[in-house]
Amino acid sequence: MTITKDYIYELLEQVPDPEVPVLSILDLGIVRDVVFNDELVEVIITPTYTGCPAMDMISVNIKALLQENGIESKITLVLSPAWTTDWLTEAGKRKLKEYGIAPPVAKTTDKLSLTGEAKLVSCPICDSNDTQMISQFGSTACKSLYKCNDCLEPFDYFKCH
């Protein structure tokens, strides 16, 4: 069987982001390219955040999955161009919301920030726009902590980057 790029991408769709497991690494937009070098398939990925501890795990998981399917691979990490939340796919944004995490809203800066203009982050649970930021830094590097003033639920916001 000839291994095609599409087939590799199909497999990569099965690799989840360890911190937000409803997202695949394709949804997250961190797979930059797949290159065929002789015997080896090279998967080129880029980190979301510099210190993101999930990157090592993602590399190991890609390698393991491809190996299970009889494909030897090499994972290359590139920094440039720098990852941005614009690369999150539309499907990814929808999955985030269903999971209870508000997807990134364009034009960054947060509502409760002392500086900067207001930004509307709607509650992923009740869709209310009356929300407030509790903490700019959340449980992982990619999230801020918000609260909904209508349903009163706290929620994570996947911040713009």
Next chain:
Amino acid sequence: MNDTLFKYLIQLGDNSLILGHRLSELCGHGPILEVDMALTNIALDLMGQARNYYQYAAEIEGKGRTEDDLAMLRDAREYRNCLLVEQANEDFAYTITRQFFFDAFHLPLMEAMKGSNDERLSAIAHKSYKEVSYHYRYSSEWMKRLGDGTEESHSRIQDAVDDLWMYIGELCEVSDVDQAAIDAGLGVDLNAIRQTVEQNIKEVLKEATIQIPEISFKQSGGKSGIHTEQLGFILAELQWMQRAYPNMEW
């Protein structure tokens, strides 16, 4: 080996490592949960940046040393971080003031480093710039809250600013390594960003109703390996495991 690039990377990496270590000391000890999370998030970013610099440095050195060897197994005189970042956490006012002074410098530094003629350094800067802009926003907001807050918070942040003021001059001091890196087109001309750094600091202090200290005395030495006693304590904690049990791994 490109000696200038190596030394320049070490200087950058050491600032991030040492400040990241200081912040990580607060993990589980932050004054409130949100602050605890924020400071450790910033620590994580800085550690990630340090890794980028050390990995690159280890590669170009080509002597088989790894990022861990560079981070863990040098003596105090070989560290090239600024004195500011090694200062102790003391109270929250000190921690935030130290962070704010560093961020006010770090942000324009990363912005300018995007233009480095070294591709990988430029890529690291592009990545770090986004993260540092969050750090800067966070620390400058806390400066304003504390400075323009209660009498107690105002006096404590003013004390911290007064005490740490003598360390900010070193941030934009052009060391021999900086000069060589500037000449080679890979490093940032610190004279060119000095004004932005000073302006960042002055604007935020003004809004925070914090008096600008009338201290012209400048403490420096870190960039040439002459440190305050603080670094020794940090390295003792960072290194004892590798010194006591060489090559041990998790």
